[in-house]
Amino acid sequence: MKLLIPILCMTLVVTHPNAQTSSGSDEQLKSLAIATQAIRDAFAKGDAALVAELHAPNIEKYFGGSNVILGRTALQKGLADWFKKVTVEFIENKIESTVFAGQTAIQTSIFSMKVSPRDGSNPVINKGRAMVVFVRDKTSPTGWLSLREMTQEAPDKK
Numbered sequence: 001m002k003l004l005i006p007i008l009c010m011t012l013v014v015t016h017p018n019a020q021t022s023s024g025s026d027e028q029l030k031s032l033a034i035a036t037q038a039i040r041d042a043f044a045k046g047d048a049a050l051v052a053e054l055h056a057p058n059i060e061k062y063f064g065g066s067n068v069i070l071g072r073t074a075l076q077k078g079l080a081d082w083f084k085k086v087t088v089e090f091i092e093n094k095i096e097s098t099v100f101a102g103q104t105a106i107q108t109s110i111f112s113m114k115v116s117p118r119d120g121s122n123p124v125i126n127k128g129r130a131m132v133v134f135v136r137d138k139t140s141p142t143g144w145l146s147l148r149e150m151t152q153e154a155p156d157k158k
Contacts, residue, residue, distance in 0.1 A: 024100040032098065032105050032134060035144035040090040043113075046083040052076035056135065056145040063151050089114045091125070103136040105144070110154050127154035 024032070035054070042050040052072045061069040069075050082088075092112035099106045108131045116123040133148040 024098055024105070028100050028105070029098060031143055032107065035134065035140070035142035036093070036107070036132075038142050039146070040093065043088045043090060046087060048076050048079035048083055050141075051079055054140060054142065054144075054146060056137070056147045059146060059148070061149045061151075085118055087116045087118065089116075092127075096129075105134040107132050107134065112154070128152060129154050 039051060039054050042054065052075050055072055055075055057072045059069070059072055059075055061075065063069075069078060090111060090113050092110065094110040096108045096110060097106075108129065110127070110129050112125055112127045114123050114125055128151045130149060130151045132146055134144045135147050136143060137145040139145075
């Protein structure tokens with residue numbers, strides 16, 4: 001018994017980081033899943049205008065260091081230029097945590113995307129962790145807009 005309690009506590013500590021946590025209702029989770037899938041689908045189509053439309057006009061995206069995108073116009077221009085050179089396919093999107101607070105959702109996920117140069121050179125797999133703040137918005141095709149995003153290198157799988 002003395003050994004059972006520490007083992008149980010350790011199991012809870014070790015398994016929690018890999019479990020998805022959520023504070024939302026089934027409806028909230030479903031609607032947000034539709035919105036995030038729409039973003040990934042727009043990337044796969046190379047549709048910079050649609051990707052931008054799924055983000056707030058004052059979107060802020062932080063990709064580390066000085067790699068920051070401010071505003072929907074800058075996002076659309078950067079993606080349009082990028083999509084001329086590559087195709088993008090999300091091959092993993094593992095939700096770690098989703099928290100709802102009123103009309104706002106904050107979601108963290110582990111993602112992998114395959115970026116294939118149009119010139120035929122070898123594709124690259126980019127892996128990362130993202131934290132995205134979404135807000136409900138009637139102007140969005142999905143009812144949600146991405147308002148803020150931060151990404152970092154994905155943790156190693158062990």
